[in-house]
Amino acid sequence: MTQKKSFVFIFTLLLMSFYSYAQVKEPAVNQENYLIQKISHPGIMHNAEDLASIKAHVNNGDEPWASAYQKMLDWEGSPLNWTPTPFEHVHRDSYGANRLGDPEIGKDGEAAYCHALQWVVTGNKAHAEKTIEILNAWSRTLKTITGKDDNLVAGMIAQKYCNAAEIILHTYNNWPGKEVDQFKDMLLKVYYPLISNYYTNSMNSNGNWGLSMVNSVLAIAVFCDDVELFNNAIAHVMGTNVQPYSTFSGYIDAKTGQCQESGRDQGHSQMGLGYLAAISEIAWKQGIDLYSYLDNRLLHGFEYFAKYNLGEDVEYYNMYGKFKEVISEKSRGNYQPIFERVYDHYVRIKHLQMPYTKQIVEQIRPEGFTSSMTSWGTLTGYHGEAYNSCPAD
Numbered sequence: 001m002t003q004k005k006s007f008v009f010i011f012t013l014l015l016m017s018f019y020s021y022a023q024v025k026e027p028a029v030n031q032e033n034y035l036i037q038k039i040s041h042p043g044i045m046h047n048a049e050d051l052a053s054i055k056a057h058v059n060n061g062d063e064p065w066a067s068a069y070q071k072m073l074d075w076e077g078s079p080l081n082w083t084p085t086p087f088e089h090v091h092r093d094s095y096g097a098n099r100l101g102d103p104e105i106g107k108d109g110e111a112a113y114c115h116a117l118q119w120v121v122t123g124n125k126a127h128a129e130k131t132i133e134i135l136n137a138w139s140r141t142l143k144t145i146t147g148k149d150d151n152l153v154a155g156m157i158a159q160k161y162c163n164a165a166e167i168i169l170h171t172y173n174n175w176p177g178k179e180v181d182q183f184k185d186m187l188l189k190v191y192y193p194l195i196s197n198y199y200t201n202s203m204n205s206n207g208n209w210g211l212s213m214v215n216s217v218l219a220i221a222v223f224c225d226d227v228e229l230f231n232n233a234i235a236h237v238m239g240t241n242v243q244p245y246s247t248f249s250g251y252i253d254a255k256t257g258q259c260q261e262s263g264r265d266q267g268h269s270q271m272g273l274g275y276l277a278a279i280s281e282i283a284w285k286q287g288i289d290l291y292s293y294l295d296n297r298l299l300h301g302f303e304y305f306a307k308y309n310l311g312e313d314v315e316y317y318n319m320y321g322k323f324k325e326v327i328s329e330k331s332r333g334n335y336q337p338i339f340e341r342v343y344d345h346y347v348r349i350k351h352l353q354m355p356y357t358k359q360i361v362e363q364i365r366p367e368g369f370t371s372s373m374t375s376w377g378t379l380t381g382y383h384g385e386a387y388n389s390c391p392a393d
Helices: 003-024 048-059 065-073 104-122 125-139 150-171 177-195 207-223 227-237 266-285 293-309 340-349 355-364 377-381 384-389
Strands: 089-091 144-146
Touching (some): 048 377, 065 104, 144 177, 150 177, 150 207, 207 227, 207 266, 227 266, 266 293, 266 340, 293 355
16 A cells, blocks of 8 residues: 555544544433333334224225325235245345346335235235245245345345234234244344344445344344344444444434435435334334434434425535535435335324425325335325324424
8 A cells, every 4th residue: 555545544544533433422321221121013113003003094095095005006016916036046236236136035025015014904815825925935945145235135125024024923823833933044044144233344335234234133133022133233223332324323413414325315315214214113113212312313314304305405514524525416306205104203293393304295195115115104104183283383
């Protein structure tokens, strides 16, 4: 390494250390308040009350649930003639190059979830059996996920299979125990090793990678009834482990509300926010309030993103010195289906205001499919008239 390159490398490390220190320096938190002793089921993105509510609203023809449900039915994997396409070896390199078994692995995971939701709504056992068919096809086939994007693929996809499996395991009594164990083996032996360290070994990866992994580790922990695994993932995302990008304090800035990837592009910023939202919802289902964590940090992140993407100016600085000195306009105003559930929680449950997020929710309702996160947010995360209970300033 030349002297000039050596200086640049050392300067970059010092700069990242400075920004890292600034980001992770947060008020002390009593970790004991964020530990669980037992896992509740169903309890990933949906509990029994949620599933009953979805069923009632759709069967009553209530809006926007009826339209949201129809949007899900119109997605390609929702019909009963969907046939899973399992691969023994899935491979994907950077930027989606050299794909093998992808996007098939993701579409089948989404299809399993869609059929699980249709089973809940209709009571038609064919949908429960279709879900099981998909889960079994992959769990008896998949051996490896490889390539430069192997960690990311595992982080994005595992939660889809887990959400489907959690619903079926706890609402349908005809999934044989041997097949359930086979599915758990796939989660723990194929997916988990790729996501177990939340990508803390690389400061080059951005926060959406590690956060996708936290999301899927939590989903795996719930389905496998693993309290220790669950608590470990919660501790990481709270900032207990020192890797700033994939924590609340490291991904969303305390002063501005901007994301670690705001200077990169708005699409990846949404991914990071979407994973933090899913993480918060899984924790909420298990009795832990991460929505309120660090003075409602997630709310501030969503409002910052929404304000900028709706066309307004926002305060910005180059977090970690990694991107440009101006916020990125790439993908500005292109929205993913991540807003409904977060808005519902903060406004309906916390009685807080999210005026910018509200505008996006109203623009894109009903939320639809996303290949990288939990889909169908309006169907599963909207709770109706309580939106109007938000107090005025």
